[in-house]
Amino acid sequence: MARTIDEDAFHDFVVSRSPALLRTAYLLTGDAHLAEDLVQTALFKTAKSWRRIRGNPEAYTRRVLYNENVSRWRRTRNQRETVLDEQTSETALRRDVTPADPDLAISLERALAELTPRQRALLVLRFYEDMTETQTAAALGISPSTVKTSTRQALARLRQIAPHLGELTEVRS
Amino acid sequence: MTEELRDLMERVAAHAPGGVDDQDLWARARRSRRRELVIAPIAAIAVVALVVGVVIGAVGGLHSSTVEPAAPTHRHGAAEVPSRIYAMPESAGAVTTDLALGTLAAVYLPAGQSRPVAVSAVTGAYHRLALPGFADGGARSFALSPDGTALAYAWRAKVPKKSQTKAVPSGIAVVELDDGYLTRYRFDQGKGVQVTMPAWSPNGRWLAFDYGVASKLTAGGATYGAWRVGLMDTNASTADAGVANPGDALLTMPGRIGSTNSAVGVTNDGTVIATAYDVRLWNPEQKMRRFDLPEPYRNGKFARAATGLLPSADGQHVVITLGAAQSPYVLDAASGQMQLLSGLSKATYTAFGWVGDSIAGTYDSAADRIDLELWPPTGKEQVVGSIDQDATRDLSIATGLMDAHRPTASFPAPSWAPSGHPWLPWALGGAGVVVLAGLVLIVRRRLG
Numbered sequence: 312m313a314r315t316i317d318e319d320a321f322h323d324f325v326v327s328r329s330p331a332l333l334r335t336a337y338l339l340t341g342d343a344h345l346a347e348d349l350v351q352t353a354l355f356k357t358a359k360s361w362r363r364i365r366g367n368p369e370a371y372t373r374r375v376l377y378n379e380n381v382s383r384w385r386r387t388r389n390q391r392e393t394v395l396d397e398q399t400s401e402t403a404l405r406r407d408v409t410p411a412d413p414d415l416a417i418s419l420e421r422a423l424a425e426l427t428p429r430q431r432a433l434l435v436l437r438f439y440e441d442m443t444e445t446q447t448a449a450a451l452g453i454s455p456s457t458v459k460t461s462t463r464q465a466l467a468r469l470r471q472i473a474p475h476l477g478e479l480t481e482v483r484s
Numbered sequence: 485m486t487e488e489l490r491d492l493m494e495r496v497a498a499h500a501p502g503g504v505d506d507q508d509l510w511a512r513a514r515r516s517r518r519r520e521l522v523i524a525p526i527a528a529i530a531v532v533a534l535v536v537g538v539v540i541g542a543v544g545g546l547h548s549s550t551v552e553p554a555a556p557t558h559r560h561g562a563a564e565v566p567s568r569i570y571a572m573p574e575s576a577g578a579v580t581t582d583l584a585l586g587t588l589a590a591v592y593l594p595a596g597q598s599r600p601v602a603v604s605a606v607t608g609a610y611h612r613l614a615l616p617g618f619a620d621g622g623a624r625s626f627a628l629s630p631d632g633t634a635l636a637y638a639w640r641a642k643v644p645k646k647s648q649t650k651a652v653p654s655g656i657a658v659v660e661l662d663d664g665y666l667t668r669y670r671f672d673q674g675k676g677v678q679v680t681m682p683a684w685s686p687n688g689r690w691l692a693f694d695y696g697v698a699s700k701l702t703a704g705g706a707t708y709g710a711w712r713v714g715l716m717d718t719n720a721s722t723a724d725a726g727v728a729n730p731g732d733a734l735l736t737m738p739g740r741i742g743s744t745n746s747a748v749g750v751t752n753d754g755t756v757i758a759t760a761y762d763v764r765l766w767n768p769e770q771k772m773r774r775f776d777l778p779e780p781y782r783n784g785k786f787a788r789a790a791t792g793l794l795p796s797a798d799g800q801h802v803v804i805t806l807g808a809a810q811s812p813y814v815l816d817a818a819s820g821q822m823q824l825l826s827g828l829s830k831a832t833y834t835a836f837g838w839v840g841d842s843i844a845g846t847y848d849s850a851a852d853r854i855d856l857e858l859w860p861p862t863g864k865e866q867v868v869g870s871i872d873q874d875a876t877r878d879l880s881i882a883t884g885l886m887d888a889h890r891p892t893a894s895f896p897a898p899s900w901a902p903s904g905h906p907w908l909p910w911a912l913g914g915a916g917v918v919v920l921a922g923l924v925l926i927v928r929r930r931l932g
């Protein structure tokens with residue numbers, strides 16, 4: 312069956328932007344499979360609304376990505392809590408006070424995993440996507456002042472979890 | 485610092501998977517979009533149906549009765565009997581103290597309520613009446629005149645408790661409905677009287693009724709001695725400031741005859757009709773005439789009193805209902821011959837009055853609505869209207885407003901009347917629930 316113009320445009324968008332979207336999704340979830348699912352879901356919703364958002368599909372897709380991640384966490388957090396056994400809980404507790412790690416990237420990945428999805432999303436948008444507070448607020452559907460205070464809290468939490476990241480987390484928000 | 489954090493994040497993000505399989509992603513999204521386009525309107529319709537069903541049901545549309553489907557045929561300004569008499573809910577309408585209501589078509593006492601409801605013959609409007617001193621005697625205690633212009637009712641004055649050792653002013657009151665003028669006919673007997681089963685003569689001049697004389701007043705009411713049948717000429721009474729002299733008005737039928745609920749009747753010439761195993765016709769100026777009731781009513785095996793005694797306008801015939809599963813009898817007042825009204829099946833009948841040669845009445849039934857019928861001298865009955873079951877208690881109809889050719893007219897239904905489609909809220913609500921359940925199932929499958 313011949314493809315329509317819209318379908319071609321969507322395909323081009325997926326091919327060109329999905330690597331970047333996957334990287335963001337990985338930072339948001341900390342899990343390759345979850346990241347893939349998240350991007351699939353976001354692209355599915357993008358395709359559904361393509362005619363409405365084709366002027367700037369990436370903004371829409373990213374917004375879906377962030378919000379879907381938070382929603383997914385809300386849907387599944389109870390399940391996660393119930394499957395945590397005693398040993399896992401202790402491990403998580405120990406990880407909170409993990410001493411300095413030689414590989415900073417691994418330390419950061421572990422520390423990000425200890426944050427809430429909202430906090431992770433804030434750090435990803437502000438420091439990975441390099442968005443302003445206003446852009447971040449628009450992307451997450453919250454106010455700029457909330458972005459400001461929540462980012463400060465997220466960084467403080469990072470410093471608490473991984474103090475050896477040192478001045479990397481001393482970013483002015 | 486920001487750059488370093490970003491580089492570090494980039495190193496973390498490098499563990500992300502390589503790509504997304506977008507094969508059929510577009511097609512699946514299109515299908516989903518099309519489904520939503522179909523489901524969304526269905527869901528909206530289901531919700532609307534559910535809400536409409538619930539609202540109609542809550543407002544009272546679940547009543548099992550139905551509205552007359554016919555368009556109103558009432559002639560503007562004319563006084564006519566409605567083809568449908570509704571039971572007025574207790575919650576509907578305010579109490580009316582202004583009794584200048586114009587011509588009425590019917591009055592009844594709704595079950596479980598203490599105030600009679602009147603139906604206008606001109607507008608079809610319903611009024612809950614506040615009758616001054618209305619004394620409900622445990623049987624029908626009011627009667628609408630055949631032409632619908634006057635309402636007679638049992639009356640008893642309110643007296644302070646400390647004064648209750650004396651006689652209580654009581655008797656019968658008559659309201660002229662065109663101007664609301666009230667005349668209280670006071671009967672000074674014993675400690676007071678209780679009137680029941682009042683009946684008008686066809687010309688609206690005479691009133692006959694049962695009455696009991698109170699021999700003793702008690703905290704809860706009174707103790708009555710023998711009940712008697714009274715007669716009153718409303719033309720002869722002289723009213724003074726609304727209270728008539730009883731001596732001029734009250735005549736008592738000889739003999740201990742009458743009870744709280746035995747029917748009495750009166751002809752245009754003031755002849756009283758009553759029953760006590762036999763039928764008695766008494767006129768103050770003539771000798772009492774007695775006619776045997778047909779077997780088996782004369783031996784006391786059945787109720788000794790008639791439930792209805794309705795003389796024709798010429799006084800030649802009296803229709804008698806006996807409160808048993810039997811057709812009404814028609815008494816020939818001249819010969820004393822009594823014949824079953826032909827053409828009716830066995831049932832318990834209530835008669836309201838004569839309409840030409842026919843009789844307007846109903847037969848008892850447990851149905852929510854019962855038929856108002858005309859029973860001709862010969863031939864089959866004719867259904868001319870319907871009455872809600874809850875509007876049949878103590879019902880009095882202005883049969884003088886009925887005509888054999890145009891016995892009733894349909895009026896617009898009152899605003900509180902039940903819906904004409906009692907199944908509609910159930911159907912709408914049911915459809916809404918079914919569709920919503922289906923949608924929930926689809927959504928859950930999609931999410932699952």
